[in-house]
Amino acid sequence: MDIEQVELPTTTVAVVHERVPMDALSAFYDRAYRQVQETLGAAGVPPTGPAIGWYGEMPSDTADVAAGFAVPPDAVVDGLELLTLAGGSAVVGVHRGPYDRLPDAWSTVVAWCREQGVQGRGDFWEEYVTDPDPGGDPEQNVTRLVLPLL
Template sequence: MTETNPGPAPDIKTAQLKEQPTAVVRETVPMNALRDFFGRAFGAVTGAVQAQHVQLAGPPFALYRGMPTDVVDVEAGFPLAAPFTNAGGEATTVIAGTLPAGQAYEALHMGSYESLQHTYGAIMERMREDGVSPGEAMWEYYLSDPGAEPDPSKWQTLVVWPVA
């Protein structure tokens, strides 16, 4: 599997999502600064959630609003077992959010983050085939920790793209 040969096409499934409370940090970030943003955001959210004694309900995620260009409107954080109360006064402001309910397409991406566009392209093609339009926001659950698994070919990212 390489950038030019991304491997087998992802298995794309439809899902009916339930609304999920989250705690996030939202910013407009240059694409080449996402790694630093994620480290800062995930750390800030973890601290704020622990301070409120709210349990995490899933892996870290990033929600993207609109199609990314050289900058992206992104929020990064965690799904929660209970609603979060906005925490102010921090250098990185953690806010309450939600992952929306509705119909979506999901695909498990195996490999580096740099090859995620192949999975997004496959989902978009499937949406076209099914006669539906992609929503304005999509998100990725990061199922692998690059700090614990240094081999990018083993990284797993669940891509979720709601229907408009």
């Protein structure tokens, strides 16, 4: 896995934001992305980046999660929350493979941070660079793991 420390710009993301039981996370993502895409389309606001799954804290039996797409900072979208992802120093890892291996990928990112002596600020997100192709090869999925630093 490629991991590096970078400077991120502040990003505005149009999202559906909920607290979700972990066993309902997949259904939440399916519903939320569909809702965000439909609402952005109706508003004439094009996404400016890949799908994002943001977590306000480390999940336990539930997750404080938001799913959506980056939009221009001056976007006006009724019916969605606009979440500001503060820019600054962050660690970014690039995971290639199925989503079920993301927990292990995050463990690798966290271990890298410990080795480098840096600490996350609490929230984190995943950028789904490639769209999963139903019936496609999950090994081809590319996900950016973003851990903003204190």
